[in-house]
Amino acid sequence: xxxxxxxxxxxxxxxxxxxxxxxxxxxxxxxxxxxxxxxxxxxxxxxxxxxxxxxxxxxxxxxxxxxxxxxxxxxxxxxxxxxxxxxxxxxxxxxxxxxxxxxxxxxxxxxxxxxxxxxxxxxxxxxxxxxxxxxxxxxxxxxxxxxxxxxxxxxxxxxxxxxxxxxxxxxxxxxxxxxxxxxxxxxxxxxxxxxxxxxxxxxxxxxxxxxxxxxxxxxxxxxxxxxxxxxxxxxxxxxxxxxxxxxxxxxxxxxxxxxxxxxxxxxxxxxxxxxxxxxxxxxxxxxxxxxxxxxxxxxxxxxxxxxxxxxxxxxxxxxxxxxxxxxxxxxxxxxxxxxxxxxxxxxxxxxxxxxxxxxxxxxxxxxxxxxxxxxxxxxxxxxxxxxxxxxxxxxxxxxxxxxxxxxxxxxxxxxxxxxxxxxxxxxxxxxxxxxxxxxxxxxxxxxxxxxxxxxxxxxxxxxxxxxxxxxxxxxxxxxxxxxxxxxxxxxxxxx
Numbered sequence: 001x002x003x004x005x006x007x008x009x010x011x012x013x014x015x016x017x018x019x020x021x022x023x024x025x026x027x028x029x030x031x032x033x034x035x036x037x038x039x040x041x042x043x044x045x046x047x048x049x050x051x052x053x054x055x056x057x058x059x060x061x062x063x064x065x066x067x068x069x070x071x072x073x074x075x076x077x078x079x080x081x082x083x084x085x086x087x088x089x090x091x092x093x094x095x096x097x098x099x100x101x102x103x104x105x106x107x108x109x110x111x112x113x114x115x116x117x118x119x120x121x122x123x124x125x126x127x128x129x130x131x132x133x134x135x136x137x138x139x140x141x142x143x144x145x146x147x148x149x150x151x152x153x154x155x156x157x158x159x160x161x162x163x164x165x166x167x168x169x170x171x172x173x174x175x176x177x178x179x180x181x182x183x184x185x186x187x188x189x190x191x192x193x194x195x196x197x198x199x200x201x202x203x204x205x206x207x208x209x210x211x212x213x214x215x216x217x218x219x220x221x222x223x224x225x226x227x228x229x230x231x232x233x234x235x236x237x238x239x240x241x242x243x244x245x246x247x248x249x250x251x252x253x254x255x256x257x258x259x260x261x262x263x264x265x266x267x268x269x270x271x272x273x274x275x276x277x278x279x280x281x282x283x284x285x286x287x288x289x290x291x292x293x294x295x296x297x298x299x300x301x302x303x304x305x306x307x308x309x310x311x312x313x314x315x316x317x318x319x320x321x322x323x324x325x326x327x328x329x330x331x332x333x334x335x336x337x338x339x340x341x342x343x344x345x346x347x348x349x350x351x352x353x354x355x356x357x358x359x360x361x362x363x364x365x366x367x368x369x370x371x372x373x374x375x376x377x378x379x380x381x382x383x384x385x386x387x388x389x390x391x392x393x394x395x396x397x398x399x400x401x402x403x404x405x406x407x408x409x410x411x412x413x414x415x416x417x418x419x420x421x422x423x424x425x426x427x428x429x430x431x432x433x434x435x436x437x438x439x440x441x442x443x444x445x446x447x448x449x450x451x452x453x454x455x456x457x458x459x460x461x462x463x464x465x466x467x468x469x470x471x472x473x474x475x476x477x478x479x480x481x482x483x484x485x486x487x488x489x490x491x492x493x494x495x
Contacts, residue, residue, distance in 0.1 A: 040067045042211045043074060043116040045107050048282075048291045049206065051123045051135035052097055055349055060093035062107045062118065065287035069216040078108045086124055097124045098351070102187050102204035121185065121204035126376055128199050129307050129395065130158070132190045133226045134293070137205045139170075139180050140219060142246070148176035148203065149226065150190060158194040165189070170205045180207045196308040196427075196473055199395070210244050217241045217251060220290030222283050228295040229273050230328055231388070237269040239283030239290050254284040262296055276387055300325055301333070302342075302381045302392030304363075306494075310458035310474040311357075311367045312399040317474065319344070319363035319394050321381035339389060345380045356398055371398045399456030399476065406451050409483030413448050414440040416480055416487040423478075423491045425460070425470040433466035433489055435480045451481050460491045 047060040062074040079089040086099040095105065101124060108117040121136050130152035139146060150160045162172040166186035171179045178188065188203040211218060223238045239253045255265045262279035265271045271281060273296040283290040302321050311317045321342060324333035346359045356377045357367040365379055375398045382391035419434035437448035452462040456476035462468045468478065470493040478489040 040213060041065065041111055041114075041116055042213050042215060042287075043107060043109060043118045044287050044289070045105065045118045045120045046282075046284075046289055047105075047120065048280075048289055049121050049134075049136035049138045049204070050280075051125055052095075054097050054100055054124055054126065054354070055347060056097055058095045060089065060095060060105060060107070062093075062109070063287050064109070064111065064116070065215060067213050067215060069286040071287040074107070074109045076109055080106050080108075081122075082106070087122065095122070100124050100126050102202050104185065104204075104206070119206070121206045123202055123204045125201065126378075126395075128201055129195060129393070130192045130199065130201065132201045132203055135201075135203060137178075137203060139178075139205070139207055141180050141183055141207050141209055143180070143219070145180070146178045148172070148178060148188065148190060150176070150192065150201075152192065152195070156195055158192040161191045161193060163189045163191075164205075169207055178205070180205075183207050183209045196306065199308065214244055215286070215288070216243060217249060217286040217288045218244045220253075220283050220285050220288045222281065222290040222292045225292055226294075227292070228297055230297050230299065231273050231275065233273050235271045235273075235294070237265070237271055237281060237283070237292070239269065239285070241285040241288065251285045256282040256284060258282065263294065276390060297326065297331075298390035299328075299388040300336070300339075301390040302338075302383075303333075304379065304381050304392035304394035306394060306473050308395040308397075308473060310397045310399045310456060310472045311365065312401060312456035312459075312476060313367055313371050313373065314369040315367050315399070315456070315475060317365045317367075317396065319359075319365060319379055319381070321363065321392050323389070339383045339386065341383050341386075343382055343384060345382070346377060356396070365396060367396075367398060373398050373400045397458060399458045399474065401455045401457065404451065404453035404455075404479045404481065406479070406481035406483055406486065407449060409485075410437070410445065410448050412439055412445045413437045413482045413485050415442075416450065416482055416485045417442075418480055418487045418489055421487075421489055423468065423489060425468070425491060425493050427470060427473060427493055429470050429493070431468045433462070433468060433478060433480060435466055435487065437482045437485070448482050451479075453479050454491075455479070459493050 042065045045062050064072050064074045081087050082104045086101045086103050087097045089095045104119045105122050106119045133149040162176050164172045169182050169184040169186040185206050190201045219242050221240050241249050241251050243249050255269050257265050259279040262275050262277045263273045276296050276298045278295045281292045302323050305320050323338045325336050344359045344363045356371040356375050359365045359379050377396050379394045380391045383389045415438050417436045423431050437445045439445050452466050454462050454476050459472045459474040460470050460476040462478050476491045480487045
């Protein structure tokens with residue numbers, strides 16, 4: 001169920017324009033790529049730039065394109081990934097995700113004693129409460145600028161900021177407009193300021209130059225670049241092919257949908273939405289692939305609260321779900337009663353570090369005692385077998401704890417007293433813990449050193465004076481101690 005629901009966690013319009021080709025060995029002079037010899041072929045990875053959820057699989061394929069434009073399947077391809085800790089790929093091109101992050105997938109093949117190779121970007125993304133279109137990019141260095149589009153449907157009003165890991169390759173403006181400056185790879189980080197936890201989305205960018213071998217078609221551009229729609233609706237796509245001089249050429253366009261369960265496309269580019277989810281539309285001309293991603297929206301969506309929370313090791317968090325009808329015209333939300341058969345689920349990857357906890361049938365999450373601080377996962381609220389209802393998602397991180405060193409015992413201290421055992425704070429709020437070290441007669445002990453520490457600093461921190469600052473949503477336990485004499489203050493942070 002988890003893997004089925006991941007592609008449609010939010011009704012997002014995401015696209016990736018794909019132009020991937022092989023080149024000569026990568027040097028500053030030949031515009032990148034990995035083709036070892038100029039030869040008469042170019043190796044192309046048909047699958048293009050992709051974004052996947054952890055636990056997903058994908059089959060990659062490649063073709064060889066002659067300088068005449070003739071296309072033949074590439075056989076005997078050697079596949080590899082740049083980081084096997086994030087994803088592995090077998091000899092048949094089937095990728096398996098094992099971690100999160102941005103990597104590259106490389107194909108190599110030998111023909112007539114020459115080796116050709118091609119590389120495309122891939123991001124394994126954790127669930128997020130917003131998305132960015134496109135989610136992964138391959139772009140020509142001379143193909144103009146591209147506008148990133150953050151996509152969020154909810155009750156908050158975030159602002160977005162953008163940073164590039166290497167502005168010399170691809171720079172990005174404060175409004176998300178990317179300028180492609182030089183051949184290479186980098187990442188654009190998009191931050192949703194104002195959403196709970198200020199979540200981030202990483203967009204991998206690969207900037208390519210012209211193929212080492214002159215080809216009749218060097219790129220294909222699909223219009224529209226991104227589109228979201230509802231089941232039963234149709235959308236007309238168009239595509240144009242260009243040569244190395246950036247001049248449009250007349251050629252046959254073949255249309256393809258990678259997941260035909262989501263929708264189908266006619267020979268003329270008319271797409272028909274069939275099921276909820278995300279799929280990739282491809283326009284192929286003499287081996288070159290233009291690519292767009294389309295999302296088919298649900299008629300109804302579930303929103304989980306909290307949308308993001310930090311929970312300490314061994315801690316619990318109660319999630320709730322509300323159901324909303326989606327207006328097909330303005331995409332506004334109207335709350336309705338929760339459907340019968342609502343279920344809760346957390347992913348189980350079979351990898352201990354990722355399996356941070358469990359959820360019961362009421363939405364109560366329990367984090368494992370040995371969960372790794374900083375690890376993230378999510379909880380789903382869904383109705384099994386009802387295709388018109390989109391699953392809701394709540395994000396969870398394991399709180400970063402501060403080991404408590406309460407110091408040596410003080411023989412005069414019999415107990416530690418706190419004025420409040422529970423603190424309810426708003427996000428960004430502050431409070432002070434009123435604590436005393438008491439003797440056996442319940443009188444304050446002069447000069448006793450009281451220690452304060454938090455078991456979840458991602459939610460609340462505390463200093464040596466007992467001043468508490470909320471840093472995120474969730475719960476934390478403040479330990480107040482002198483040696484082995486202790487008291488606790490439970491902190492809950494919410495909006």
